[in-house]
Amino acid sequence: MSTRPYQVATRADDAVVVVVNKVRLDGPMLRQARTLRLVCLAATGTDNVDLATAAKLRLPVCNVRNYATRAVAQHTFALIAVLCNRLLDYHSAVRAGRWHGAPGDQRPSRRLAAPGRAARDSLSGP
Numbered sequence: 001m002s003t004r005p006y007q008v009a010t011r012a013d014d015a016v017v018v019v020v021n022k023v024r025l026d027g028p029m030l031r032q033a034r035t036l037r038l039v040c041l042a043a044t045g046t047d048n049v050d051l052a053t054a055a056k057l058r059l060p061v062c063n064v065r066n067y068a069t070r071a072v073a074q075h076t077f078a079l080i081a082v083l084c085n086r087l088l089d090y091h092s093a094v095r096a097g098r099w100h101g102a103p104g105d106q107r108p109s110r111r112l113a114a115p116g117r118a119a120r121d122s123l124s125g126p
Helices: 005-012 027-032 051-056 069-084 087-095
Strands: 017-020 038-041 061-063
Touching: 005 027, 027 051, 069 087
Parallel strands: 017 038, 038 061
Antiparallel strands: none
């Protein structure tokens, strides 16, 4: 069920925890929700929450653990491939009718280091 902007305050009025995605939680709404103790976002960002107000209210804001882990990893590697292969430059050149003059970088080898640690269950198997 989708929540319309005018419904947010009413739905969060007596909540202790809200789990939201693509719903704006602004300062007035956060101040009005007096029983609220946690905002959890089913998303990868926090740009839809007034973090300054949440901090003043000592209201924790977090993302759902492992949300879209595979999709984020896949998107990251797709962007790496696009940038390393100058795909946007090629696209622009071809659209401008300059296929033969398209930019290119034909270096035979490149290395990619991907430091970090993936969640054990998030990337292995279905």
